[in-house]
Amino acid sequence: MSCDFLSLANSGVQKLHPYQAGKPTDELERELGITDIVKLASNENPLGLAPSVKGALQNELTELTRYPDANGYYLKKALADKYAIEIEQVTLGNGSNDLLELIARAFVSRDDEVMYAEHAFVVYPLVTQAIGAKAVVVPAKDYGHDLVAMANAITAQTKLIFIANPNNPTGTFLEQEAIHAFLSKVPSDVLVVLDEAYFEYATASRRGNAIEWINEFPNLIVSRTFSKAYGLAGLRVGYAISHPDIADILNRVRQPFNCNALALKAAETVLNDEEYLQKSVALNNQGMDDLSAFFTDNNLDFIASMGNFITVDVGKSGDEVYQALLQQGVIVRPITGYGLANHLRISIGTQAENQRFKEALTTVLNLES
Numbered sequence: 001m002s003c004d005f006l007s008l009a010n011s012g013v014q015k016l017h018p019y020q021a022g023k024p025t026d027e028l029e030r031e032l033g034i035t036d037i038v039k040l041a042s043n044e045n046p047l048g049l050a051p052s053v054k055g056a057l058q059n060e061l062t063e064l065t066r067y068p069d070a071n072g073y074y075l076k077k078a079l080a081d082k083y084a085i086e087i088e089q090v091t092l093g094n095g096s097n098d099l100l101e102l103i104a105r106a107f108v109s110r111d112d113e114v115m116y117a118e119h120a121f122v123v124y125p126l127v128t129q130a131i132g133a134k135a136v137v138v139p140a141k142d143y144g145h146d147l148v149a150m151a152n153a154i155t156a157q158t159k160l161i162f163i164a165n166p167n168n169p170t171g172t173f174l175e176q177e178a179i180h181a182f183l184s185k186v187p188s189d190v191l192v193v194l195d196e197a198y199f200e201y202a203t204a205s206r207r208g209n210a211i212e213w214i215n216e217f218p219n220l221i222v223s224r225t226f227s228k229a230y231g232l233a234g235l236r237v238g239y240a241i242s243h244p245d246i247a248d249i250l251n252r253v254r255q256p257f258n259c260n261a262l263a264l265k266a267a268e269t270v271l272n273d274e275e276y277l278q279k280s281v282a283l284n285n286q287g288m289d290d291l292s293a294f295f296t297d298n299n300l301d302f303i304a305s306m307g308n309f310i311t312v313d314v315g316k317s318g319d320e321v322y323q324a325l326l327q328q329g330v331i332v333r334p335i336t337g338y339g340l341a342n343h344l345r346i347s348i349g350t351q352a353e354n355q356r357f358k359e360a361l362t363t364v365l366n367l368e369s
């Protein structure tokens with residue numbers, strides 16, 4: 001007789017639901033028997049791989065019989081130079097999700113509380129539950145983080161606070177003064193992760209540079225990724241910048257080869273490719289304006305976004321509209337699981353992809369335009 005393995009799993013894991021990724025394009029192609037599918041579901045960079053990265057990866061192929069550099073020295077050095085920090089402050093991850101999990105696993109015990117906002121990024125509840133720690137979910141304000149309420153919700157048990165800025169899936173943005181005021185209220189033995197996966201897309205004059213606050217607030221960890229504006233989602237590489245003592249702890253828990261050789265090389269290369277980054281951001285700004293205007297013209301409420309996606313109230317079940325859009329060959333992201341049952345999240349695509357989405361939504365919702 002087979003054993004009930006679920007009962008063997010730790011209690012947090014028993015209640016865990018797997019991460020729901022965006023539907024893969026080839027899966028929908030097989031289902032519908034059509035080929036021109038548009039995927040605007042996973043906040044990927046629509047520009048395609050940076051040409052500079054293609055060349056660098058080609059050269060790296062001959063090295064793949066070797067283990068990667070366990071310390072990721074060259075990538076860390078490039079990050080340290082770019083942000084004027086010490087190499088000892090950098091921790092590399094297999095995507096920044098790896099780091100979010102690493103931070104929780106290294107610091108949080110079952111008796112601790114982990115705090116995050118309603119509608120905040122799904123990885124925060126996932127890593128909290130996997131440990132079996134107590135989640136403290138603070139109600140959102142205007143779909144975003146209510147930092148005043150979050151500061152008030154801190155208890156003696158609070159160990160870790162996740163803040164996504166901009167937030168996914170709402171795209172909401174916190175101004176620098178608000179974050180600084182919040183950090184001033186957090187006890188020095190409570191860790192704050194500022195998850196800046198969409199940093200490069202946020203308006204330069206408003207996003208500041210939270211890394212500069214680490215001296216003032218050594219309990220602050222800033223995480224960023226190469227998956228979005230740098231266009232390397234498939235390679236999985238992200239980084240955390242923190243006080244060196246925190247990085248030292250994270251590096252003890254980290255798998256020694258958590259970043260593979262191609263990922264290290266690609267990230268190091270694209271980090272210096274200013275032209276690719278600027279093109280990515282410009283394309284995103286253009287698409288954001290396009291979709292915002294489309295929603296406004298059609299009286300659809302959307303949440304102003306600083307990311308590479310926009311979340312819109314479709315006025316009825318988002319799951320149903322999502323299914324209907326699939327039939328039109330357009331994959332977007334329903335976000336019922338985030339407590340937003342009438343919203344859909346649309347990643348900004350190329351001009352042609354955005355056009356396809358607008359046409360599909362016009363058909364599905366019977367819009368006038």
Ligand SMILES: *Cc1c(COP(=O)(O)O)cnc(C)c1O
Pocket residue numbers: 043094095096097098121164166167168195197224225226227233236237238
């Ligand atoms: C996409 C995303 C990440 C990171 O993704 P990785 O690919 O694991 O680097 C982290 N935080 C938020 C809020 C995101 O949307």
